[in-house]
Amino acid sequence: MGLPSYATGGAAGADLRANFVDRGEIALAPGARALVPTGLRLAIPEGWEVQIRPRSGLALKHGITLPNSPGTIDSDYRGPLGVIVMNAGSEPFVIAHGDRIAQMVAAPVVQAGFDLVETLPETARGAGGFGSTGVR
Numbered sequence: 001m002g003l004p005s006y007a008t009g010g011a012a013g014a015d016l017r018a019n020f021v022d023r024g025e026i027a028l029a030p031g032a033r034a035l036v037p038t039g040l041r042l043a044i045p046e047g048w049e050v051q052i053r054p055r056s057g058l059a060l061k062h063g064i065t066l067p068n069s070p071g072t073i074d075s076d077y078r079g080p081l082g083v084i085v086m087n088a089g090s091e092p093f094v095i096a097h098g099d100r101i102a103q104m105v106a107a108p109v110v111q112a113g114f115d116l117v118e119t120l121p122e123t124a125r126g127a128g129g130f131g132s133t134g135v136r
């Protein structure tokens with residue numbers, strides 16, 4: 001198999017394919033994780049990042065998720081992209097060379113500085129979080 005192809009046109013995300021032609025398959029037992037190579041390296045312009053996200057079909061049908069989602073690819077990173085996959089399903093899942101396992105999107109990054117202070121301006125929400133507004 002040659003170079004993988006990527007989604008273009010109207011798609012927000014470009015699909016990432018497993019790329020390990022010499023390694024056979026990656027078998028993921030339920031609950032197991034693996035780093036899946038893509039063979040891709042990127043030169044991302046400063047002020048941008050690339051995010052690696054799960055594919056919803058794999059998540060729904062097989063429980064395949066990315067435990068670090070969204071994976072962050074820093075603009076100064078020049079190594080090969082890897083996808084950390086996890087089998088949150090109840091059946092073993094096999095990844096073969098060329099399979100579309102994730103997707104990536106580019107996003108602008110606001111480079112903010114953080115100041116350490118003793119007090120914060122008040123808001124109506126305050127410290128309420130983690131479901132404080134209920135479900136219904």
Ligand SMILES: O=c1ccn([C@H]2C[C@H](O)[C@@H](COP(=O)(O)OP(=O)(O)OP(=O)(O)O)O2)c(=O)[nH]1
Nearest residue numbers: 052068071072073074075077080081082083084
């Ligand atoms: O899903 C991912 C996440 C990260 N990376 C690569 C690109 C990224 O720029 C680098 C570092 O990622 P991150 O900052 O999330 O990892 P860390 O654990 O904080 O490591 P480091 O100390 O190298 O920053 O690893 C991937 O290939 N795939």
